[in-house]
Amino acid sequence: MCVCIRVHVCVYVNRPEMCFRRNVIFIMHYILFWMLCLQEDNGVKLMEGLGDMLSVSWEKHATSLASAQLGELRTQLSALLRDCPGSESSSPVQKYHVLIGQDTRASSKVLAQAVSDGVTDLGGTFKDFGLVTTPQLHYLVASHNSDGLMGEPSLDGYYRKLSEAYKALMAQDIKAKHEFLPCLAQHVCVQQCACSGDPRMKILQAKPQPKIEGSYPLTMDGANGVGAPKMVELLSYLKSSLAVKIINNGESGKLNHECGADYVKIGRRAPKGLQMLEGRIYCSLDGDADRLLYYFVDKSGTFHLVDGDKISTLMAIFIQHLLKEAQLPFQVSVLQTAYANGSSTRYLKDTLQLQVYCLPTGVKYLHTKAKECDIGVYFEANGHGTVLFGKRVLDKVAEVMQDSSKPETQRAAATQLYHTSQLINQAVGDALSDLLAVEAMLSLLDLSLPQLYALYTDIPSRLLKVKVIDRQQITTTDAERSVTHPEGLQAAIEERVHHHLQARAFVRPSGTEDMVRVYAESKTQESADCLAHEVALLVHRLAGGVGEEPRATT
Numbered sequence: 001m002c003v004c005i006r007v008h009v010c011v012y013v014n015r016p017e018m019c020f021r022r023n024v025i026f027i028m029h030y031i032l033f034w035m036l037c038l039q040e041d042n043g044v045k046l047m048e049g050l051g052d053m054l055s056v057s058w059e060k061h062a063t064s065l066a067s068a069q070l071g072e073l074r075t076q077l078s079a080l081l082r083d084c085p086g087s088e089s090s091s092p093v094q095k096y097h098v099l100i101g102q103d104t105r106a107s108s109k110v111l112a113q114a115v116s117d118g119v120t121d122l123g124g125t126f127k128d129f130g131l132v133t134t135p136q137l138h139y140l141v142a143s144h145n146s147d148g149l150m151g152e153p154s155l156d157g158y159y160r161k162l163s164e165a166y167k168a169l170m171a172q173d174i175k176a177k178h179e180f181l182p183c184l185a186q187h188v189c190v191q192q193c194a195c196s197g198d199p200r201m202k203i204l205q206a207k208p209q210p211k212i213e214g215s216y217p218l219t220m221d222g223a224n225g226v227g228a229p230k231m232v233e234l235l236s237y238l239k240s241s242l243a244v245k246i247i248n249n250g251e252s253g254k255l256n257h258e259c260g261a262d263y264v265k266i267g268r269r270a271p272k273g274l275q276m277l278e279g280r281i282y283c284s285l286d287g288d289a290d291r292l293l294y295y296f297v298d299k300s301g302t303f304h305l306v307d308g309d310k311i312s313t314l315m316a317i318f319i320q321h322l323l324k325e326a327q328l329p330f331q332v333s334v335l336q337t338a339y340a341n342g343s344s345t346r347y348l349k350d351t352l353q354l355q356v357y358c359l360p361t362g363v364k365y366l367h368t369k370a371k372e373c374d375i376g377v378y379f380e381a382n383g384h385g386t387v388l389f390g391k392r393v394l395d396k397v398a399e400v401m402q403d404s405s406k407p408e409t410q411r412a413a414a415t416q417l418y419h420t421s422q423l424i425n426q427a428v429g430d431a432l433s434d435l436l437a438v439e440a441m442l443s444l445l446d447l448s449l450p451q452l453y454a455l456y457t458d459i460p461s462r463l464l465k466v467k468v469i470d471r472q473q474i475t476t477t478d479a480e481r482s483v484t485h486p487e488g489l490q491a492a493i494e495e496r497v498h499h500h501l502q503a504r505a506f507v508r509p510s511g512t513e514d515m516v517r518v519y520a521e522s523k524t525q526e527s528a529d530c531l532a533h534e535v536a537l538l539v540h541r542l543a544g545g546v547g548e549e550p551r552a553t554t
């Protein structure tokens with residue numbers, strides 16, 4: 001058995017020999033994701049994953065480490081830092097400056113101590129920020145590296161930046177509300193759905209509950225992780241401009257246990273113990289607060305999930321509208337992975353006429369591509385994502401904001417774009433920042449969560465896992481949508497897909513689990529389930545499946 005311990009450490013390394021303009025030290029930063037794998041033989045292996053936040057189910061982790069293992073961690077860290085580019089520098093100044101953040105698990109303290117000892121041994125310096133979310137740590141690194149341009153490199157700076165941007169964004173109204181997009185106008189939507197007997201009808205007719213004094217329109221499930229206390233801190237900066245009720249705040253429950261974004265997404269159900277009411281809206285973070293999902297129930301009590309695809313649709317709509325109002329000819333691109341629901345891709349391309357790209361799984365690919373775009377909106381279906389604004393766009397936005405010869409509406413839209421760019425974490429997908437952005441965008445567009453949900457209907461899908469002898473034997477192309485090895489597997493998948501209506505299916509080796517993932521979409525849930533099972537069988541037979549053949553899901 002392999003037990004993984006996630007150490008929430010972010011390391012960046014100064015390279016004093018590479019001085020930049022204004023004597024700014026070029027800081028090469030390494031976002032290190034450490035996994036300490038206690039193998040069967042109790043050997044210790046330290047792995048690093050640059051930039052990518054791997055998701056490991058936290059409750060399975062051990063919470064304490066033997067001192068021998070801590071010593072090993074320290075040695076490994078020292079070796080890693082020694083091998084870093086630039087470490088050959090003999091500069092007496094700062095060789096390394098390391099930022100450390102901790103998660104809520106008891107093991108964090110000793111692990112942080114081991115890291116700081118390792119850094120000190122090497123003559124480096126460190127700053128331990130204690131309890132922070134993963135995106136907060138990214139913000140701290142990015143703001144430090146940008147020499148304050150991105151915001152103050154402190155938690156106070158983070159909260160001030162987000163809360164000020166939120167308040168400023170909310171202070172201005174969007175004139176046209178959601179009528180600028182005919183498909184969003186409630187009456188059109190309701191009429192269309194009613195005529196076609198569309199099941200979205202009952203969702204759209206649901207009336208939001210009137211606000212009751214002392215109640216909260218939004219309930220946030222903190223997954224018993226770091227997001228809950230950090231949201232409390234953020235709310236104290238927002239004062240009365242946003243009210244959120246927080247559940248699963250870690251005071252009694254276990255991290256991600258029967259709660260959190262993954263639990264909600266996989267099971268399409270509320271976190272344990274939450275009684276959902278029609279007219280209320282709910283959201284869940286994951287344990288380190290980089291994922292965000294929304295949900296609600298309709299009249300009949302049916303659960304509806306607003307996933308990362310729908311959140312990115314909202315953000316793309318909002319920004320596209322502001323660009324038009326500000327008369328700025330920039331392109332909004334939406335970056336997805338193969339797991340994005342086919343309906344969302346069609347809606348973004350055909351209805352909104354946006355540029356959509358499909359990238360391999362993992363936010364590092366999405367983030368890299370987003371940096372090349374004017375405005376890159378990226379979200380994984382699991383709710384991890386953000387929006388990046390290119391420098392060219394921000395320069396032009398600033399120009400229009402300050403140009404008094406431009407009409408007021410144009411300048412106001414440019415100002416809204418500016419505040420949006422300040423509100424959304426530019427370093428990485430951030431559940432707290434995304435939550436504020438979703439709240440502001442829904443409110444400014446005068447759009448309810450059910451309306452957002454009803455913009456398009458997800459194609460039924462199924463995700464399965466298959467264990468094989470060596471998952472690396474499976475290679476893929478076309479953003480992981482087509483298998484290149486083993487031979488014959490892709491043709492066999494395609495042959496199966498043809499037996500289903502409006503179907504697609506793909507398989508890829510997981511980057512975080514020793515599994516091959518199988519994904520299928522089809523016209524009905526039964527057909528998606530059946531196709532996923534057929535493809536899982538093909539993987540098992542043609543790619544060295546381990547154990548019994550996968551059974552059909554019911």
Ligand SMILES: CC(=O)N[C@H]1[C@@H](OP(=O)(O)O)O[C@H](CO)[C@@H](O)[C@@H]1O
Binds near residue numbers: 380509512
């Ligand atoms: C289907 C799926 O959800 N895949 C997840 C999962 O990657 P895999 O490579 O599929 O194990 O973990 C990644 C890291 O958290 C996340 O980015 C990705 O979305």
